[in-house]
Amino acid sequence: GAGVSQTPSNKVTEKGKYVELRCDPISGHTALYWYRQSLGQGPEFLIYFQGTGAADDSGLPNDRFFAVRPEGSVSTLKIQRTERGDSAVYLCASSLVSRSSYNEQFFGPGTRLTVL
Amino acid sequence: EDKVVQSPLSLVVHEGDTVTLNCSYEVTNFRSLLWYKQEKKAPTFLFMLTSSGIEKKSGRLSSILDKKELFSILNITATQTGDSAIYLCAVVSNNDMRFGAGTRLTVKP
Numbered sequence: 001g002a003g004v005s006q007t008p009s010n011k012v013t014e015k016g017k018y019v020e021l022r023c024d025p026i027s028g029h030t031a032l033y034w035y036r037q038s039l040g041q042g043p044e045f046l047i048y049f050q051g052t053g054a055a056d057d058s059g060l061p062n063d064r065f066f067a068v069r070p071e072g073s074v075s076t077l078k079i080q081r082t083e084r085g086d087s088a089v090y091l092c093a094s095s096l097v098s099r100s101s102y103n104e105q106f107f108g109p110g111t112r113l114t115v116l
Numbered sequence: 117e118d119k120v121v122q123s124p125l126s127l128v129v130h131e132g133d134t135v136t137l138n139c140s141y142e143v144t145n146f147r148s149l150l151w152y153k154q155e156k157k158a159p160t161f162l163f164m165l166t167s168s169g170i171e172k173k174s175g176r177l178s179s180i181l182d183k184k185e186l187f188s189i190l191n192i193t194a195t196q197t198g199d200s201a202i203y204l205c206a207v208v209s210n211n212d213m214r215f216g217a218g219t220r221l222t223v224k225p
Contacts, residue, residue, distance in 0.1 A: 004158075035215075042120075042204050042215030043159070056212070089157060104164070105213070110157035 002026070004108035006092050012114045013082055021077040021111045025094030032075050033105060034067055035091040043091055049075060082115045089113075118143040120207050122216035130224050133195050137219045139205030140187040149181055149188050152204040154218065159204055162190070195223045 035043035093105040152159035165181035
């Protein structure tokens, strides 16, 4: 079956612009996660959804970052007024059930965001 | 503050060599430790470890957890060029899953 997909695969934008990154989780996975991975670092947690609600958004670095999952499936990560420091690979993962009972997270291929 | 530290940060070996990758951690409310292989963008799951002393094995890869000393190792025997990747360790607690910075393994022919 299809895995986690993310679009676009690459996004180049200018400082100050708004971007949206999309994640399509595996069908039936209720938990969805966003991570950010900078060069030479491991993925850094941003936000976790259980169904439609953001169960934990403690990893979002500031209020320029926001994510939604209105129907409990596709999620969009939104970044306002982008800064050069936002340049990274943004990874999305999904899993069958909630984080409190851990199940394997399946990762998408990521979106490489470059802010010029 | 919770932390996950991997060593070495990078490693270059030749085909056929055996490598050991290390992951140490300090987290509250530890639940499990996971190993991932990241070749291009998407990390792919290798092992999940929850109990000390029980080796998980898959082909040439094996891993073990020591919850007393708070570390795990990932062994790869008879390395192949296809093993070249970043190997990520992640620790799951009640609050989140925290990744280490990874070990970049390069296997030369």
